[in-house]
Amino acid sequence: MALSLLLVKTLLAQWFDPRHAQIEANKNLYELTLKVDSLAQEVEEKDRFIRNFQRVLSGDTSQVYSDYASSVNTNQEVVSSQTLTDVNKLSPIDSQFRQEFEQTDLSLLNLNNGAYTDLQEMFFFSPISGFVSASYNVKEGHFGVDVVAKKNEPVKSIADGTVIMSSWTQDSGYVIAIQHRGNLISVYKHNAELLKKVGSFVNAGEIISIIGNTGDLTDGPHLHFELWNNGNSVNPEEFVTF
Numbered sequence: 001m002a003l004s005l006l007l008v009k010t011l012l013a014q015w016f017d018p019r020h021a022q023i024e025a026n027k028n029l030y031e032l033t034l035k036v037d038s039l040a041q042e043v044e045e046k047d048r049f050i051r052n053f054q055r056v057l058s059g060d061t062s063q064v065y066s067d068y069a070s071s072v073n074t075n076q077e078v079v080s081s082q083t084l085t086d087v088n089k090l091s092p093i094d095s096q097f098r099q100e101f102e103q104t105d106l107s108l109l110n111l112n113n114g115a116y117t118d119l120q121e122m123f124f125f126s127p128i129s130g131f132v133s134a135s136y137n138v139k140e141g142h143f144g145v146d147v148v149a150k151k152n153e154p155v156k157s158i159a160d161g162t163v164i165m166s167s168w169t170q171d172s173g174y175v176i177a178i179q180h181r182g183n184l185i186s187v188y189k190h191n192a193e194l195l196k197k198v199g200s201f202v203n204a205g206e207i208i209s210i211i212g213n214t215g216d217l218t219d220g221p222h223l224h225f226e227l228w229n230n231g232n233s234v235n236p237e238e239f240v241t242f
Contacts, residue, residue: 050164118182119229124158124240125205128223132242136235143233144226147242154207155223158186163200173214189224190215
């Protein structure tokens with residue numbers, strides 16, 4: 001008797017109950033919908049990050065993260081005044097950016113000096129061969145390194161990735177930025193010429209631009225190179241050999 005009841009509730013239900021197939025289909029549809037929504041949200045968040053990063057590089061900080069405003073916790077604790085950065089020494093653009101976003105966890109100037117084990121395990125090509133004329137110095141608002149090299153020296157991508165910015169800015173001249181795996185972004189400024197367009201996939205060691213002296217914030221031909229990991233500025237010399 002018990003066996004018959006079990007068969008009625010399980011195997012036989014699949015054959016004779018017209019609702020069973022519909023219930024299973026609805027269940028599968030619901031699970032697929034959840035997966036699609038989750039993937040769509042991840043893609044949207046990544047697109048927002050790239051768009052905002054492009055605005056920062058171009059000097060447009062007035063509306064950065066405006067589409068995040070509704071999700072930011074307005075009751076978040078103000079960042080401690082004992083910060084590694086001397087705000088008085090930052091450039092006007094950097095000062096304005098820090099003032100607007102230092103109270104949020106979305107700030108691109110989140111100065112994290114912790115160990116980046118994921119980066120330490122990666123191999124990076126040198127973007128250019130030369131000598132470092134100005135090192136990474138957060139206290140002076142210098143979030144990268146300046147590398148002096150020969151005239152018309154080609155600049156190479158440090159790793160595989162996709163170009164997310166390739167344009168002109170007033171301060172940095174011709175700028176190209178590449179999104180790598182692990183939410184790592186490399187930025188190359190003051191180029192004389194850009195050889196890749198937005199959306200282009202580049203291989204590690206592939207030539208992406210030519211060293212130059214473009215933009216207002218330059219005093220001679222060189223490459224200004226920056227690394228950003230998960231929105232945090234990191235010292236390129238800790239991971240790349242020039």
